[in-house]
Amino acid sequence: MTLSRMPEPDRTVLDRSETIIGELVALLGADGVISREEGRRAFEADALTAYRQPPLAVALPRTTEDVSKLLKYCRQAGVKVVPRGAGTSLCGGATPTADSIVIGTSRMNSVLETDFVNRTITVQTGITNLAITDAVSAEGFFYAPDPSSQLACTLGGNLAMNSGGAHCLKYGVTTNNVLGLKMVLMDGEIVEINGPYLDSGGYDFMALVIGSEGQFGIITEATLKIIPRMPFARPVMLGFSSCEAAGQCVAAIIGSGIIPVAIEYMDKPAIAVAEAFAKAGYPLDVEALLIVEVEGFEDEIERLLRAITDIALNFDPQVIEASTSTEHSERIWKGRKAAFGAMGRISDYYCMDGTIPLARLPEVLSRIGEICAEKRLKVANVFHAGDGNLHPLILFNANDPDEAIRAEQAGAEILKLCVAVGGCLTGEHGVGIEKRDLMDIQFSPSDLAVQMRIKSIFDPHWLLNPGKVFPLPAQELSEQSAADRAA
Amino acid sequence: MSDLQRPGADWELQFVIAGCAEKRMPVEIVGSGSKRGIGRPVDGAVTITTASLRGISLYEPNELVMSARAGTPLSQVESELATRGQMLPFEPIDLGPATGAAHGAQTIGGVFATNMSGARRIQCGAARDHLIGVKGVNGRAELFQLGGRVMKNVTGYDVTRGLAGSWGTLAVMTEVTFKVIPWPETAATVIYLGLPDDLAIELLSTALALPVEVSGAIHLQAPVAARLGHPGLRTMGKSVTALRLENFSSAVAGRKQHLKEMLKVYGKALELDHRESLEFWGELRRLSVMPNRPSLLWRISTKPTTAPKLVAAIKRYMPVEVYYDWGGALIWLEVPAADDASTAEIRRVTAIHGGHATLIRAEPAVRAAVEVFQPLDPGLERLTRGLKAAFDPAGILNPGRMYANL
Numbered sequence: 001m002t003l004s005r006m007p008e009p010d011r012t013v014l015d016r017s018e019t020i021i022g023e024l025v026a027l028l029g030a031d032g033v034i035s036r037e038e039g040r041r042a043f044e045a046d047a048l049t050a051y052r053q054p055p056l057a058v059a060l061p062r063t064t065e066d067v068s069k070l071l072k073y074c075r076q077a078g079v080k081v082v083p084r085g086a087g088t089s090l091c092g093g094a095t096p097t098a099d100s101i102v103i104g105t106s107r108m109n110s111v112l113e114t115d116f117v118n119r120t121i122t123v124q125t126g127i128t129n130l131a132i133t134d135a136v137s138a139e140g141f142f143y144a145p146d147p148s149s150q151l152a153c154t155l156g157g158n159l160a161m162n163s164g165g166a167h168c169l170k171y172g173v174t175t176n177n178v179l180g181l182k183m184v185l186m187d188g189e190i191v192e193i194n195g196p197y198l199d200s201g202g203y204d205f206m207a208l209v210i211g212s213e214g215q216f217g218i219i220t221e222a223t224l225k226i227i228p229r230m231p232f233a234r235p236v237m238l239g240f241s242s243c244e245a246a247g248q249c250v251a252a253i254i255g256s257g258i259i260p261v262a263i264e265y266m267d268k269p270a271i272a273v274a275e276a277f278a279k280a281g282y283p284l285d286v287e288a289l290l291i292v293e294v295e296g297f298e299d300e301i302e303r304l305l306r307a308i309t310d311i312a313l314n315f316d317p318q319v320i321e322a323s324t325s326t327e328h329s330e331r332i333w334k335g336r337k338a339a340f341g342a343m344g345r346i347s348d349y350y351c352m353d354g355t356i357p358l359a360r361l362p363e364v365l366s367r368i369g370e371i372c373a374e375k376r377l378k379v380a381n382v383f384h385a386g387d388g389n390l391h392p393l394i395l396f397n398a399n400d401p402d403e404a405i406r407a408e409q410a411g412a413e414i415l416k417l418c419v420a421v422g423g424c425l426t427g428e429h430g431v432g433i434e435k436r437d438l439m440d441i442q443f444s445p446s447d448l449a450v451q452m453r454i455k456s457i458f459d460p461h462w463l464l465n466p467g468k469v470f471p472l473p474a475q476e477l478s479e480q481s482a483a484d485r486a487a
Numbered sequence: 488m489s490d491l492q493r494p495g496a497d498w499e500l501q502f503v504i505a506g507c508a509e510k511r512m513p514v515e516i517v518g519s520g521s522k523r524g525i526g527r528p529v530d531g532a533v534t535i536t537t538a539s540l541r542g543i544s545l546y547e548p549n550e551l552v553m554s555a556r557a558g559t560p561l562s563q564v565e566s567e568l569a570t571r572g573q574m575l576p577f578e579p580i581d582l583g584p585a586t587g588a589a590h591g592a593q594t595i596g597g598v599f600a601t602n603m604s605g606a607r608r609i610q611c612g613a614a615r616d617h618l619i620g621v622k623g624v625n626g627r628a629e630l631f632q633l634g635g636r637v638m639k640n641v642t643g644y645d646v647t648r649g650l651a652g653s654w655g656t657l658a659v660m661t662e663v664t665f666k667v668i669p670w671p672e673t674a675a676t677v678i679y680l681g682l683p684d685d686l687a688i689e690l691l692s693t694a695l696a697l698p699v700e701v702s703g704a705i706h707l708q709a710p711v712a713a714r715l716g717h718p719g720l721r722t723m724g725k726s727v728t729a730l731r732l733e734n735f736s737s738a739v740a741g742r743k744q745h746l747k748e749m750l751k752v753y754g755k756a757l758e759l760d761h762r763e764s765l766e767f768w769g770e771l772r773r774l775s776v777m778p779n780r781p782s783l784l785w786r787i788s789t790k791p792t793t794a795p796k797l798v799a800a801i802k803r804y805m806p807v808e809v810y811y812d813w814g815g816a817l818i819w820l821e822v823p824a825a826d827d828a829s830t831a832e833i834r835r836v837t838a839i840h841g842g843h844a845t846l847i848r849a850e851p852a853v854r855a856a857v858e859v860f861q862p863l864d865p866g867l868e869r870l871t872r873g874l875k876a877a878f879d880p881a882g883i884l885n886p887g888r889m890y891a892n893l
Contacts, residue, residue, distance in 0.1 A: 117692050118790045118816075140698070162641045175645060176616045191866035197788040198816045199602060199613050199652075200843035201860050202889070203874055205867065207615060207648030211641050228698040251549035257572060257669035297745075300738045355637040358550050388550070389639040427639035435642075442642055446629040450878070451644045457873035469643065 009099035034058035048092040055096035064220040072188025083214040085154030091432030122223045125156035141226040144171035162211030164428035166262045169386035175210040182221035186459045214465040216458035233295035239286035239319030246288035247361035249315045250385045263386035264291040270380040277342030280335030283319045348398040354418030355427035371413045375406040389427035452478045495539040505628035516655035518594030524586045554664040557596025576668045578605035585774040602652030606703035609813045615651035620664030626879025655885045657878040671733035676759035681725035684795035688815040699742040703731030704814040714776045789842030791815030797840040804832045830857045
């Protein structure tokens with residue numbers, strides 16, 4: 001691919017590699033530091049695998065105090081730091097540079113406290129997303145944000161990217177489900193932001209930190225809201241002969257006053273791939289398939305599914321199939337959940353993540369088709385329709401450099417389109433390296449300056465997660481002016 | 488009397504702020520001014536009101552989103568939403584009547600700038616949770632626009648939500664974009680009488696752990712319940728513990744039965760129907776059980792299980808009258824007037840039990856003399872000063888409103 005430029009490694013840091021590794025070992029012990037090449041290779045990329053660069057070393061702290069010692073040292077020594085959870089970022093959010101230390105949270109994965117009466121759980125941030133729900137499900141609770149990578153991804157990564165998931169239409173994204181954070185700043189100071197309390201007053205640092213892509217500090221502990229799980233949930237599949245009809249049906253459902261827990265959309269190519277892999281029983285002759293899930297008590301579900309079906313009938317549905325059992329529900333979801341993996345079996349793909357206003361769906365999908373056709377590429381669309389979050393999967397052959405370049409160009413065109421129709425570059429994956437150079441399409445210079453000044457408060461020397469989020473020239477300018485102020 | 492500026496456009500606001508920044512002239516920022524009596528008093532040479540920045544600029548009922556200029560009256564926003572059967576999810580509380588200002592005067596910008604949410608916060612989240620886009624002018628006179636009109640958006644830092652609750656000290660918002668939800672078909676309220684605080688909070692916690700989506704969970708001590716408008720509840724002489732259910736009619740009926748069954752150990756339940764429920768929760772939303780009077784009004788965030796203990800501890804020092812909201816996570820505490828707002832006792836007790844306390848109502852001289860917001864730990868104080876300086880390096884926007892010397 002035409003790789004985005006990464007910052008030049010700092011020679012003076014590379015020259016001190018051995019000293020730096022020695023210091024890290026002194027802080028954490030030999031078993032807490034990975035410095036041999038084959039070990040570092042395991043951390044050279046996240047799920048945006050086009051970018052690969054082993055870090056100088058990897059540090060694996062066990063406690064908040066370990067993280068504090070590490071950051072304090074790195075700050076004093078002028079060493080850059082790349083925080084990393086499970087490395088599932090699709091946007092290069094955890095891509096290292098050669099002169100950086102990766103701080104991995106994998107050994108900080110404990111549940112510290114569950115409080116069912118006050119409906120909270122406090123955990124270390126290296127815990128996986130699914131393990132949080134597992135820790136509370138026996139008591140009838142769950143943790144709401146559910147990114148598709150929830151089996152592997154860590155809470156730390158979810159906090160960094162403000163992750164969403166299929167069910168955020170009803171329950172919100174990460175920032176709506178967190179009560180308090182413990183965080184280590186770049187100078188080693190440990191700060192607690194809010195606690196197990198609601199709306200404490202004072203500036204909303206929690207809002208600023210969640211979604212800051214690991215550039216403000218390292219969050220080591222979090223107190224989260226847990227929610228009583230509804231007794232039952234069931235989906236209905238609705239197949240349509242056009243994307244317009246499907247889009248209008250979604251609008252009509254929401255406009256009617258029903259908020260389903262999820263409304264997922266797949267276009268014809270996505271349906272075909274998912275069905276071939278998962279045998280979910282999807283109709284292959286429709287242009288668009290909706291999976292609409294509702295939850296509640298049995299009689300409520302019956303009523304809601306009937307209401308949704310009645311609405312759908314106004315849009316000439318080709319298929320209406322409501323789940324009749326738990327097994328049936330699982331089968332319907334199996335295809336959607338497997339869609340990305342199934343796509344990966346037939347082709348390399350580039351997964352985009354723009355959000356658009358729902359009303360613009362038909363024109364956006366037809367324009368996406370044109371953009372990809374112009375680049376001689378195939379595309380399949382998977383869409384969290386309830387909240388406008390679009391995931392076009394652009395298929396390409398990674399071994400064909402020309403095709404890879406065309407895929408990246410098509411992706412950029414699609415994201416520009418999302419912004420042009422009133423949407424945004426990324427709905428839940430984050431900016432990372434991938435969308436960094438597109439930021440000035442969505443933001444004016446003063447919009448970016450407002451954001452970069454906040455970065456400089458938390459990390460005056462711009463050592464945390466370098467090369468991400470902002471166009472590189474703007475970063476270098478901020479870095480320089482911050483250094484000048486500090487001098 | 489300070490010079491009153493009413494910019495009608497973003498560029499006018501930029502022009503006014505640029506002039507003030509150049510002269511380092513402190514500016515008081517207001518919407519309708521209904522919350523002027525809250526926070527530390529601001530001594531501004533200039534007052535800027537957003538009152539002329541008004542109007543709904545975007546409303547897409549099928550996408551559950553609205554944008555409005557910051558000075559648009561909340562009442563206008565809510566009546567426009569009602570025409571399509573929708574509402575603000577977080578039920579913004581009206582502090583006017585409790586603080587001696589007008590009822591129903593606040594602007595939509597003021598709602599988000601103070602992050603004030605009502606009873607439904609426990610189910611739906613706070614004002615800040617629903618703010619998805621903002622346009623504003625900072626103390627550098629820069630016009631910026633962040634977030635957007637789509638509800639899933641992680642492009643760049645979440646400065647939009649970061650401005651919620653900043654009380655006009657970082658920037659003047661000129662337009663806000665927010666999520667809305669449909670009005671539920673029916674509301675019903677289940678009420679238990681005469682419970683002491685600890686049992687009442689236990690009841691609320693039990694109810695909130697059930698999968699029935701309780702959308703209001705409050706407890707009024709008996710003297711506070713005696714201020715209710717509802718004639719039956721007012722004259723009982725007993726505390727009132729209330730739970731609200733909202734959904735379509737048959738779901739509310741089924742869930743209500745389930746709830747009552749699970750709570751039967753707490754005694755016989757009274758019920759309010761849809762119309763009575765609207766009145767009851769409407770009263771609470773106006774905080775009419777905490778009417779304006781010389782006494783102090785504190786707002787304390789804590790853990791529900793801690794709340795009755797915290798209240799009992801304060802009661803050892805002074806008489807208290809209490810309205811618990813959010814299942815006990817929020818305490819509205821009325822205590823006798825005192826020159827120091829009883830700050831030492833209340834902050835000490837809050838520190839011991841865990842929580843954050845904000846002084847909502849006191850004489851201006853008292854609010855000028857004490858810390859109104861929860862005092863900051865050194866680490867957060869440094870970040871707070873940094874954030875203020877990043878947005879408003881000359882320190883001209885609502886100086887001292889949240890913290891002295893800031």
